[in-house]
Amino acid sequence: MALNGPDYAGPSSAQFNALVNTKAEVEAGQVKAPDGTRPLVVEPGDNLSAIAARNGTSVEQLLKDNPQWSLDPASHPGTRDADLIYPGEVVFVRPFSDTGPMQTSAVGADGKATFQNQRDGAPVGAPYQAKVAPNGYPADSEIVTADGLAIRTDAKGEPLTGTYHGAEQQGTVSGEPAYRGYSQEYVDGVPSGSKHYSPGKML
Template sequence: MSYRIQSGDTLSALAQRYGTSVDSLMKANPQITNKDLIYAGTTLNIPGSRDSFESGAQGLRGGSSGSSGNSGAGDVMAPTGGAGPATRGPGGSPYDIAVSHLGKNAGSLKYETTGVGADMEDWVPNNVNCANFVSACLEQAGQIKNSQHSASVMTLQSNLDRDPNFQRVSLKDAKPGDVVCMKVGSGEHVVMFAGWKDGKPQFIGSNNVNSDGSQRISYSSMNYPIMSVHQYRG
């Protein structure tokens, strides 16, 4: 999520408010070089607040996913409704790459030394890896460069808006692997479109489905307001 700095704010107070650390805030905001010097009116990326749904939260509905929002690959039907084949980059499909990591905890995946894990940022808290994971899948597929990787939903969205290889589309025109940014309460969440089941959109990503609030790579059916759907056209 993002926060507009107010007069009187300090990094230490904001870290305490949002359940993160000053070090994590500085890593998420490389423009800050002095922890004691921040400016009112500028935007701060907050890495330490949940950016996804929780078990049993609103938006989980139907199918065999259950209240946890987690399901196996067999629970999601092949794309229908004109979804078409998954988008692909020079390195393959980000959707297929994500599926290959189903069931893994983000906290473990980000420490793997090859593939998606190697592209994920280690410092990101285990309850906010959604953009970190999606960015890594896009990198592995060759759809974005390392410089476009972000652990912030809003920054990733902006990076894709500026990339001529991506175009915003409506959900009805989405293909598996398209990047879907959602508004979740006071924060944001990002997943990839996975197809349709019983007329409802399915998504795959790093979601807060573990009992301790940490994230696991899982399928989900959510009904949060969608901010954008980005489709690779490169």
């Protein structure tokens, strides 16, 4: 498994008594992701709260899936301070929602993986290839958000702010689905105002 993100830049694993999962260890298969989680590589400046917020989960859930950390290591022997995380180590994230993009393949030689958008656990649209952003989401791709909206992500996997152009089925023509183009403004991934439909006939 190839992961995007920096190489490990913290103290040696020996100093932590193996209480750190590095990018290299996960890539080599020495550390396995707990069932239902996916590995994310810590970026410079990251902390568990920010990682939880970006991925629709909670710090409490992160701590359950990453027992090497604790909010009170003095009272929990065999753990380390959750405030001390380093670029290049891996956090295992369990998505809070079953709506959104799910990575369904390992990263290939081209740096891309297969994703499947889903809504309430059901597939939406066809699988697609995309680079895996540092937050685990597809980079520069259309995803389905937790509220069921289709938006585009930037190179970091974050929702784009700006105008999204899409097509929406609005009936049939000669028995075939007919679509009309539209534009929708987004601010931090949230739609702003109403859709503006293209004039003219449906496609």
